[in-house]
Amino acid sequence: xxxxxxxxxxxxxxxxxxxxxxxxxxxxxxxxxxxxxxxxxxxxxxxxxxxxxxxxxxxxxxxxxxxxxxxxxxxxxxxxxxxxxxxxxxxxxxxxxxxxxxxxxxxxxxxxxxxxxxxxxxxxxxxxxxxxxxxxxxxxxxxxxxxxxxxxxxxxxxxxxxxxxxxxxxxxxxxxxxxxxxxxxxxxxxxxxxxxxxxxxxxxxxxxxxxxxxxxxxxxxxxxxxxxxxxxxxxxxxxxxxxxxxxxxx
Amino acid sequence: xxxxxxxxxxxxxxxxxxxxxxxxxxxxxxxxxxxxxxxxxxxxxxxxxxxxxxxxxxxxxxxxxxxxxxxxxxxxxxxxxxxxxxxxxxxxxxxxxxxxxxxxxxxxxxxxxxxxxxxxxxxxxxxxxxxxxxxxxxxxxxxxxxxxxxxxxxxxxxxxxxxxxxxxxxxxxxxxxxxxxxxxxxxxxxxxxxxxxxxxxxxxxxxxxxxxxxxxxxxxxxxxxxxxxxxxxxxxxxxxxxxxxxxxxx
Numbered sequence: 001x002x003x004x005x006x007x008x009x010x011x012x013x014x015x016x017x018x019x020x021x022x023x024x025x026x027x028x029x030x031x032x033x034x035x036x037x038x039x040x041x042x043x044x045x046x047x048x049x050x051x052x053x054x055x056x057x058x059x060x061x062x063x064x065x066x067x068x069x070x071x072x073x074x075x076x077x078x079x080x081x082x083x084x085x086x087x088x089x090x091x092x093x094x095x096x097x098x099x100x101x102x103x104x105x106x107x108x109x110x111x112x113x114x115x116x117x118x119x120x121x122x123x124x125x126x127x128x129x130x131x132x133x134x135x136x137x138x139x140x141x142x143x144x145x146x147x148x149x150x151x152x153x154x155x156x157x158x159x160x161x162x163x164x165x166x167x168x169x170x171x172x173x174x175x176x177x178x179x180x181x182x183x184x185x186x187x188x189x190x191x192x193x194x195x196x197x198x199x200x201x202x203x204x205x206x207x208x209x210x211x212x213x214x215x216x217x218x219x220x221x222x223x224x225x226x227x228x229x230x231x232x233x234x235x236x237x238x239x240x241x242x243x244x245x246x247x248x249x250x
Numbered sequence: 251x252x253x254x255x256x257x258x259x260x261x262x263x264x265x266x267x268x269x270x271x272x273x274x275x276x277x278x279x280x281x282x283x284x285x286x287x288x289x290x291x292x293x294x295x296x297x298x299x300x301x302x303x304x305x306x307x308x309x310x311x312x313x314x315x316x317x318x319x320x321x322x323x324x325x326x327x328x329x330x331x332x333x334x335x336x337x338x339x340x341x342x343x344x345x346x347x348x349x350x351x352x353x354x355x356x357x358x359x360x361x362x363x364x365x366x367x368x369x370x371x372x373x374x375x376x377x378x379x380x381x382x383x384x385x386x387x388x389x390x391x392x393x394x395x396x397x398x399x400x401x402x403x404x405x406x407x408x409x410x411x412x413x414x415x416x417x418x419x420x421x422x423x424x425x426x427x428x429x430x431x432x433x434x435x436x437x438x439x440x441x442x443x444x445x446x447x448x449x450x451x452x453x454x455x456x457x458x459x460x461x462x463x464x465x466x467x468x469x470x471x472x473x474x475x476x477x478x479x480x481x482x483x484x485x486x487x488x489x490x491x492x493x494x495x496x497x498x499x500x
Contacts, residue, residue, distance in 0.1 A: 001253060001254070001255045001441075002253065002254040002255070002437070002440055002441050003251060003252065003253045003254075004251070004252040004253075004254075004437075005251045005252070069478040069479070071478055080478060087392075088391070088392035088393075097426070137426075137428075140390060140391070140429075141338070141390070141391040141392075141472075141477065141478070141479035142337075142338035142391075142471070142472055142477060142479065143338075143399070143429065143432065143470050143471065143472055144409060144427070144429065144469065144470050144471065144472050145409045145427045145428060145429030145430075145432070145470060146426070146427065146428055146429060147397075147428070147429050147432055147433050147436070148428075148433070149393070159394060159395045176347070176387075176396070177394065177395045177396065178387075178395060178396055178397070178398075178439060179390075179393065179394065179395030179396060179397050180395075180440065182393065182395070182397055182436070183397055183398070183436035183437065183439055183440050184440065186397070186432070186433035186436040186437060187252070187254075187433065187436060187437030187440060189428060189433055190252055190430065190433050190434065190437060190456060191251075191252050191455075205441075206440060219394065220393050220394050220395060221392070221393065221394065222391075222392055222393055222394050227391065227392060227483075228319040228321055228330060228391070228482040228483065228484070229319070229391035229392065229479045229482060229483060230483050231483040231486075231487075232478040232479060232483075232486075233477075233478065233479060233480050233481040233483075233486040234478070234486070235486075236481070236483040236484070236485075236486035236487040236490065237481075237486040237487065237489055237490035237493075238490060239487055239490065240486065240487035240488060240489065240490025240491035240492075240493075240494060241490035241491065241493055241494035241497070242490075242494060243487075243490075243491055243494065244490060244491035244492060244493065244494025244495035244496075244497075244498070245494035245495065245497055245498040246494075247491070247494075247495055247498075248494070248495040248498035248499050249498050
């Protein structure tokens with residue numbers, strides 16, 4: 001049995017706030033094996049990762065290591081980019097929802113580090129083993145709508161590698177590696193919601209996924225080299241076209 | 251509070267089995283607003299969507315409407331395709347895990363229809379309003395590991411369209427549409443697992459997502475025309491190269 005509940009009573013987070021103390025006060029108690037999911041937005045706010053909306057485009061550029069695809073639409077240009085955390089998504093995670101007027105938020109500097117500090121503080125306070133997952137909302141290729149994913153974590157497996165284990169017929173599962181970090185983030189989104197200001201949820205019943213040595217958010221990132229979709233179709237076509245033309249003109 | 255539990259006691263499903271009766275017997279009781287998630291595999295088995303493994307490649311071809319990308323690897327070729335349901339994924343959903351030896355399973359003929367029939371039968375039996383989601387496991391662009399998604403549904407919103415609603419600062423959310431169907435499928439996967447033969451889970455606490463007129467699985471599909479990643483980067487590059495060369499040679 002898996003139970004998930006959002007914490008009530010998390011106030012608006014300001015730069016310098018002690019998130020572990022605030023979350024600890026809001027939750028009251030935790031059980032051994034609980035996983036705490038925290039929306040990256042409140043970590044960014046506590047870290048002061050906020051810039052003026054007028055500087056939004058510069059901020060996106062600074063957070064970007066590689067442009068994957070762009071698309072013009074009536075409201076401007078959507079930039080799908082790989083950001084400095086390796087995550088491919090719109091606008092490098094620079095976000096204007098639920099932020100003070102006239103400002104936008106950047107992603108946390110080091111989501112794994114934030115998760116680790118939060119986990120250490122909450123484990124000390126409650127005397128139990130915990131996992132922490134830092135979440136963000138991402139669009140996807142091929143599918144409409146967004147889902148929450150894990151962009152950082154501590155103390156909990158983000159990928160459950162089942163390769164080599166057996167199915168119910170006794171055959172080896174050779175490619176199965178559920179992205180449990182992303183699945184936990186998605187499950188938590190169902191109780192946190194987007195518009196109701198509930199940035200923290202407790203996921204109870206997955207203690208088998210706890211591992212103090214678990215890898216952080218990078219384990220969920222496919223490298224551009226290994227990715228069949230490392231560029232948008234239009235961008236790849238245009239690059240091919242130029243090279244084809246140059247090749248013919250040689 | 252969201253609670254999710256897998257049903258124990260679902261036997262190996264055979265062609266012609268009455269899934270509604272089997273699930274109803276296994277669950278015993280359901281509450282108003284419960285969402286039942288069912289792994290597509292057992293629907294395929296009940297429908298007899300099984301072919302000899304020797305015919306796997308033909309089956310993939312028959313299920314495919316469009317090849318998106320291919321990649322050679324030591325074990326063969328991975329084909330990422332759009333299947334007849336519009337879903338982009340590996341091998342058109344043709345699956346060899348948890349199937350009888352020497353066979354592979356195709357996806358259900360009509361996952362929405364299967365969900366609808368199951369919902370009608372379980373609602374009659376238990377006298378409560380229900381949602382049903384049919385799930386499958388998909389890989390993703392850019393991210394490692396797989397997550398479960400909704401490939402069909404009945405009676406439950408698969409996308410929660412928040413566009414036009416307001417955030418905590420009173421500003422309009424303009425692009426937010428959580429793919430709750432996929433998030434529910436992912437949440438359920440956390441209790442069903444891949445290797446332990448638990449194909450059905452009950453998701454309790456999301457009755458606000460119930461809607462008897464909700465759209466089916468197609469609502470989660472982005473059309474190829476609207477998709478920035480409608481082709482693999484290599485495929486798009488190669489097409490551009492040929493057209494660029496032909497253009498220069500004119």
